[in-house]
Amino acid sequence: MIIAAVFAVIAIVLVIAFAAYSGRHEYTKRRIRTAFGPEYARVRAEQGGTRAADRELARRSQMHDRLPLEPISANDREFYATSWQHIRGGFLDDPGVAVTSAAQLLTRLLEARGYPVDDQGEQLALLSVRHGPALADYRQALWVSERLRTNPASMPTEAKREALMQYQTLFEDLLTEPGAAVSRRIKESEVTP
Amino acid sequence: MNAEPVMNQDTFPTEPTHRWADDGGVLTEERSPEPDSVEQESVEQESVEQKSVEQESAEQKSAEQESAEPESAELEPAEPQTSMETSSKATSDPVVSGPLLSDAAEQAFLSRWAEIQVGFVEDPPQSVRDADQLIDEIAAALLEAFQARRTDLAADWQDGSPGTEELRLALRRYRAFVGVILPK
Numbered sequence: 001m002i003i004a005a006v007f008a009v010i011a012i013v014l015v016i017a018f019a020a021y022s023g024r025h026e027y028t029k030r031r032i033r034t035a036f037g038p039e040y041a042r043v044r045a046e047q048g049g050t051r052a053a054d055r056e057l058a059r060r061s062q063m064h065d066r067l068p069l070e071p072i073s074a075n076d077r078e079f080y081a082t083s084w085q086h087i088r089g090g091f092l093d094d095p096g097v098a099v100t101s102a103a104q105l106l107t108r109l110l111e112a113r114g115y116p117v118d119d120q121g122e123q124l125a126l127l128s129v130r131h132g133p134a135l136a137d138y139r140q141a142l143w144v145s146e147r148l149r150t151n152p153a154s155m156p157t158e159a160k161r162e163a164l165m166q167y168q169t170l171f172e173d174l175l176t177e178p179g180a181a182v183s184r185r186i187k188e189s190e191v192t193p
Numbered sequence: 194m195n196a197e198p199v200m201n202q203d204t205f206p207t208e209p210t211h212r213w214a215d216d217g218g219v220l221t222e223e224r225s226p227e228p229d230s231v232e233q234e235s236v237e238q239e240s241v242e243q244k245s246v247e248q249e250s251a252e253q254k255s256a257e258q259e260s261a262e263p264e265s266a267e268l269e270p271a272e273p274q275t276s277m278e279t280s281s282k283a284t285s286d287p288v289v290s291g292p293l294l295s296d297a298a299e300q301a302f303l304s305r306w307a308e309i310q311v312g313f314v315e316d317p318p319q320s321v322r323d324a325d326q327l328i329d330e331i332a333a334a335l336l337e338a339f340q341a342r343r344t345d346l347a348a349d350w351q352d353g354s355p356g357t358e359e360l361r362l363a364l365r366r367y368r369a370f371v372g373v374i375l376p377k
Binding site: 098 | 307
């Protein structure tokens with residue numbers, strides 16, 4: 001009798017523990033999924049399943065945690081913002097060059113921030129951790145850039161204009177991200193010595 | 194009355210264009226994204242109407258250069274009417290031979306232009322409309338400056354009964370002004 005009761009209690013405790021564990025696990029997964037936004041559906045399609053997708057997202061989060069994300073100083077931020085305006089102004093005379101320059105400046109910013117720039121797949125994977133919503137635009141712009149590289153005449157002006165605006169989505173997302181830009185006070189103390 | 198030809202509506206808008214076209218050409222080649230270049234490149238495209246037609250074309254640059262040619266060609270017929278070496282002999286009278294717009298006014302127009310040019314990628318139709326509006330305002334400002342200068346020149350000979358020497362000096366000032374309008 002007593003033994004049966006003990007077993008029953010143990011069983012109940014186990015069930016509750018399991019439920020709590022899986023509930024928490026489920027919660028974490030859901031939180032990660034929402035954090036990745038539209039990128040989650042993409043990963044699931046790529047990985048061929050929810051389970052594999054969750055694993056991939058967890059891997060990305062881990063890799064991202066190891067990134068030495070460098071803050072952008074106020075001076076550099078100013079430089080990037082101004083350069084971007086110039087590139088936009090240059091569109092009038094040569095849309096193709098403007099798109100290429102935008103891609104280069106964006107790459108430079110990504111590199112300065114600490115994202116890998118040699119492996120585009122991995123770069124996109126890591127960007128998806130914090131910049132998921134901007135990635136759809138970024139991918140499309142990259143596609144246009146690729147087409148421009150192979151056949152410059154293949155893209156109409158409007159496609160180039162859109163690509164520039166799509167690059168801008170990620171560009172702004174990177175520059176306005178909390179922690180990306182050093183506050184003015186820190187900048188001044190950096191400058192004075 | 195004597196000044197009528199100067200006030201010809203067809204000739205005056207070409208003056209700024211002409212000067213700008215040279216600056217812009219050089220800077221376009223550099224393709225350096227400096228603030229100045231944005232402003233001055235701008236200048237290449239004097240006529241907004243042309244731009245709006247061409248904006249979708251991939252060869253905008255060549256189109257712009259072509260459009261600059263007829264512009265300067267239009268100047269030719271007006272040129273012979275004035276004396277040959279107007280600008281070289283222009284008096285250094287700032288009231289007459291100085292720039293038509295003040296630096297501040299010119300800067301204001303140019304920075305508005307820079308905004309329009311940068312804004313093109315965001316909203317092409319709006320930027321073309323803004324450019325059209327800007328040209329309208331620049332034209333109005335230039336016209337006003339013209340009228341003011343013309344009034345100033347007329348004061349030399351319309352008051353009293355000037356002698357030949359006064360009239361000679363007055364005419365020299367007119368010539369200097371023509372040199373400002375048609376600098377070639």
